[in-house]
Amino acid sequence: MAGAGEVARDLVLVTGDRVTLNPTGAVGIEPGEGRDGINFATYRDPDGHVHVVPSDAEDLLARGELDRNLFDVTTLAEYGYDSRGGGTPLIVTYARIGDSPAARGRFAKGGARLTRELPSVRGAAVESSPGTAAKLWNEITTEVATGAGRRKLRAEIGRVWLDRRLDLHLESSVPQVGAPTAWAAGYDGTGAKIAVLDSGIDATHPDLAGKVVAARNFTSEADARDLLGHGTHVASIAAGTGAASDGTRRGVAPGAALLNGKVCTAAASNNCPESAIIAGMQWAAQQGADVVNLSLGGLDTVGVDPMEQAVNTLTAQYGTLFVVSAGNRGPGEMTVETPSTADAALSVGAVGDDDFLPYFTARGPRIGDTAIKPDLTAPGVSITAAASSTAPSTPPGEFYVANEGTSMAAPHVAGAAAILAQRNPEWTGTQLKSALLGSAQPHDPTPVIEQGAGRLDIARGYDQRLLADPPSLSLGRQQHPHHDDPVLDRTVTYTNTGTSAITLNLELTTRDPNGSAAPAGMFSLGASSVTVPAGGSAAVRFTADTALNGPEGHYGGTITATAADGVRVVTPYAVDRAVAGGEVTFRHLNSVGEPTSERSTILFSLDGGEDYFLGTESEPITRYIRAGTYLLQSWITDSADFESRQTMLVDPSVRIDGDQTITLDARRGRPVDVDITDDPNEGTVSVELGYWWRDNAGNMRSYSNLLDGGRPLAFGQVDPEQRTPGLTSFLNITLAVPGPGGDFVNSPRSYHLVRRFEQYVPTGFTQTHSTASLARVDARLGESTPNTRGNKTSYPSFGEQRWAGQFAIQFDLPFTHTEYYSAAAGLRWFSTFGDHHPATRTSTISLQGAPRAYRAGTIVTEGWNEPVLGPSYSALLLPSDGVHRTGDTIHLDPTLIGDGSGHSGWSNATPRYTLRRNGTVIADSTDGPWPDVTVPATRSTFLLEGRVEPMAPAELSTLVTAVWTFRSGTASESTPVRLPLWTVSFRPALDDSNVARAGTAFRLPATLAAQPGSTPGSVRKVTVQYSTDDGRSWRNATVTGSGNTRTVAVRHPNTSGFVSLRATVTDSANNSVKQTVIRAYRIAP
Structure with missing residues (x-):
């Protein structure tokens, strides 16, 4: 899946560029203020994540000065770092000691807020708003004099990272690791402190009563209580007394004291901000913790990231041992997660009661340098430990719950370290780590890179008097x-x-x-x-x-x-x-045959291996490349001048098997020239050359470059005659007539042209069109919020491949725009709309339509952002969209915002939903849609409530609620079954500003529709009420018509204001909906 959830997400990159990520992976791009002429590369990695990289960030990425996660728009959407979330949080490290004041000055001038200092990484957590992101980018970076659009970090800035949101890593286990032997010898961790940095601790649990000696909350939640249950479970494995089980379920070190550092919220995932974790590490070390347990982590990258740096720094400064779970991304190699990958960390994998690795536990070696990680293993399968009384998932009166994961393995080791710290209070964390590794029990035949030293053995380790340095040899x-x-x-x-x-x-x-x-x-x-x-x-x-x-x-x-x-x-x-490879020298020549460093070259592995991104280092570039087959593409610019020619060269299949030289010659490229014969005023908005392929590991990959149309462009395949099975390329070209200001804002006409090529990339392209050869769409773009600007984007869709990009054309709303589209067999167009305030760049609504085929020579009228904005399911794109059931799992994706034409979308506020079964609440969340809820197989009555209140400056649909009732029983395990949820869509005839006349009788067309693909009953009863005082009082409306098409008659008062609507539908199968829209449309005399 390309994005989090199944609606378009509006994101602002660290560069200030606005990106709309659609469920299909297509992206709409609006360059930030002052960033005209910037090109954008869009590619899909083997995990299906979509990356959007502005051309002026490529050098910084190649040098490792920017975190690639900053441009992973799938991850940004999953974290909620969209326009609703207020911006993208960053971790900025300083270049040198003493650079903090200068860097803070840059943050302030860039309109950013410093949220916390992070001395352990020589940096700070910083947050900017969508409206100031471009300003901050210009403060922390500066232009390179020798290259157009190339930038470098300011002298005081070391690196810029995304403040990621990490995940938590979810009776016989304590004897398995030999803890009772240490207890019998008098060692239970007494006098040692274990800091648990997690979701909080339930200090009222009998097993943990009186054990928490200090607590600190680093999250946005109100206090350090455990509202999720994970932290309590982890804490009791490390140091629980077993009081609620008469001692049966004691932790490893029941005598140790606990420090409760809450760094994770109760959200289902991505709930641990990286900056909060680092701040928690600093606090725990300063509090004198002997051991810090971190049962959490995230994807590791090559080099030292901020969390790894914090672990290393604090270990050296305070002598603290950081015990970190390796992660649950197994069973593949190099899946071990940060911060367990820090040199100083003790990384812990999981084993079952037979000492074999379960499938989920992350394996090594460490990415980049192939170091041994994890360091050792501990029990992590079916571990029963304390349940938090403040977690909604804990049944009343239950004291224990079973979980599994490396989250459960790490606290076994943290408890063991506390026992060693009691036995040897003078030892540092480094010595504790050495003793634990040296006393571990290796498991044959598990490879060292998967288990480290072996399974934890406290019976041997508590009395270990011999230490090895280093404790492992990588x-x-x-x-x-x-x-x-x-x-x-x-x-x-x-x-x-x-x-x-x-x-x-x-x-x-x-x-x-x-x-x-x-x-x-x-x-x-x-x-x-x-x-x-x-x-x-x-x-x-x-x-x-x-x-x-x-x-x-x-x-x-x-x-x-x-x-x-x-x-x-x-x-x-x-x-x-290492497997075979070679030193490969890349030589680049511009369009006049001169060597140039104005280029960017990428090798995409066709074998499912490592990709190579080559920046603009000195020409030529020599890199060691692993043997294999690659798709090679290179952008070559003639000079640093923005007006100079750019050439894209592609070699779809390059074999690397030893030392070699590859020459990329821009003279192989040929120009792109597309014209509309009967509209001589058109200009080029953008040109996109993209391609997709399936690599030999079965991963679907894609790459495209979205280019500003104002500069000369050329394309070429290194060998124009080569054909590569499985490769598809395309040209996606947008032309438009300039608006009154001379740019493309408020353009009266645009042209959306696409051409597809099988098994090759075109070498140049020339084509002419007439308006008669295209399909025409007259698009009405409505204004739901005053003084907003709208963005309309359209993407070509070739079957399931809908990964194109598009520069958004902007309009001052309301606006009517004429669009022309290529029409061909199998081609459909997928359109989106969004609005925002130009000054703040905050959006109020985003909408998407279903892919649509057009016929040449036809004229179609479409309305966007026209009332009434309310629940709609007519634009579901994927089988997994909407509210559906697979087996005994209900997937909740209620769509509370759609326009009168049936385009679905979302507002600038987070919706809330509640699911009840037979009257009992089984799911309740304020974190938005898209959870999966497990339900009993028996056929039951469900009630789903949804509510969203769009934030100011929205003036229409300021409160939307829906209550759906439906029946459901167990369903197919292989095919999602959509559930019969009804909606009522109103499409009143309003003026361009969405206003109806006051003091008149007024009729509203209404369409009743159940989710596409569901099996509802026939409509049995429809009622509609209206209000002119924002829902304080309601009047019955007259409803006429039959079936799924009705007409609603209301009476407007003779004053300015708003009309609210409330509708109910009941069908013959007793499925029903009651939906309310406050301020559905305006009225004025």
């Missing part, structure tokens, strides 16, 4: 070819904290990528035994020679040091003997 990646790989030479130092010398026998085990023994001599130790003096240290040499022949991939094993009295230390190691 040897990195040895690049292909391997005949000249350097020998990797490392040292493991054993430290004896006991009072007598220890002689250790050393044993080396290793496995190749296939699980077999590594070639003899590839890994070796410098000695077979070593004696470590009391209170002293001894070193052992370890070498890896990957030049020896063997399979390519990840090798891993353990160094096991064992003493006669049973003392044992395990040190895992791993190295990546």
